[in-house]
Amino acid sequence: MTVSAVTNDPEIDRMVDINGIMTNLHDQGTGYPVMMIHGSGPGVSAWANWRLTIPELAKQRRVIAPDMIGFGFTQRPADNHYSVDRWVNHAIAILDTLGIEQTDLVGNSFGGALSLALAIRHPERIRRLVLMGSVGVSFDITQGLDAVWGYQPSVEAMKSLLDIFAHDRSLVNDELAELRYQASIQPGFQEAFAAMFPAPRQRWVDALASAEQDIRALPHETLIIHGREDQVIPLQTSLTLSQWIGNAQLHVFGHCGHWTQIEHTARFNRLVLDFLSEADNP
Numbered sequence: 001m002t003v004s005a006v007t008n009d010p011e012i013d014r015m016v017d018i019n020g021i022m023t024n025l026h027d028q029g030t031g032y033p034v035m036m037i038h039g040s041g042p043g044v045s046a047w048a049n050w051r052l053t054i055p056e057l058a059k060q061r062r063v064i065a066p067d068m069i070g071f072g073f074t075q076r077p078a079d080n081h082y083s084v085d086r087w088v089n090h091a092i093a094i095l096d097t098l099g100i101e102q103t104d105l106v107g108n109s110f111g112g113a114l115s116l117a118l119a120i121r122h123p124e125r126i127r128r129l130v131l132m133g134s135v136g137v138s139f140d141i142t143q144g145l146d147a148v149w150g151y152q153p154s155v156e157a158m159k160s161l162l163d164i165f166a167h168d169r170s171l172v173n174d175e176l177a178e179l180r181y182q183a184s185i186q187p188g189f190q191e192a193f194a195a196m197f198p199a200p201r202q203r204w205v206d207a208l209a210s211a212e213q214d215i216r217a218l219p220h221e222t223l224i225i226h227g228r229e230d231q232v233i234p235l236q237t238s239l240t241l242s243q244w245i246g247n248a249q250l251h252v253f254g255h256c257g258h259w260t261q262i263e264h265t266a267r268f269n270r271l272v273l274d275f276l277s278e279a280d281n282p
Contacts (some may be wrong), residue, residue: 011045012073013047022074024072025064025094026046026066027062028062029057029059029061031060031062032061032062032103032127033062033063033102034061034104035091037066037106037108038050039111039133040149040196041148042161043182043184044072045067046065048180050065064100066094068091068114069082069087069090070192076191081195084207088117088121092118092122092125095125101125102124102125103127104126104276105129107129108134110135111134113134113135116134120210120217127220128275129223130223131238133258134226134237134238134241135237137212137244138209141201141205144164145201146201148164149204153181153184155177155178165231165259166259167229167257215241216246219247220245221247221278221279222241224241224249224250226253227257228256229254249275
């Protein structure tokens, strides 16, 4: 069942019943599908994460960008329990509900860990894989990630997080901090977020990691993207992934923090589109 959202909020698109969970998802464009899975910042939504990428990819692709369970405007589960299993099952159920047998997959940070897990568990459902600033291997949690997951709502706390996310400080201003703070305090948002990654938070880094042998067995052509100055997820995670995934290529953006798709929008979009288009003309 699909409910068309009647709202002027660009973060809300289609509300679709996914196995009993009313799921907000952006479904734009036509062509070979690409699913985009957002990161795990406070108040995040698919649109907040991918707003500069969805319109460009949708010129050539059918773009599916859901708010994952517990995030954005998707319904929260009654038990407020979250896990890789639940998130991966949600993603697969979205594809099943939309009748998509195979898709390209783009994951950002936390979404990269889910994309890895999805590709490992359902390799036939994924054609090509893009991982941006990805979690998915174990590492010592950074102060930046600990601050992100430990966020307690205030404008000042949001300003501090934006400083961590972006290398280019011109992208961080009071208006953006206020906007993202307001997003983080919408009904149910912080309650769900606080339930996902309680201290000690190293265990959640490890819980999101896939086994080395499973990552090494991935057959997919994979594009790995990382900002050199990323303070949230260390560059070493992408170096490790590029060594473990046989059909991988790694692109590192200099003068870039955790927001590659925002700090280097045009170059990021072109890189992803070119990579995905290679599969159209093998």
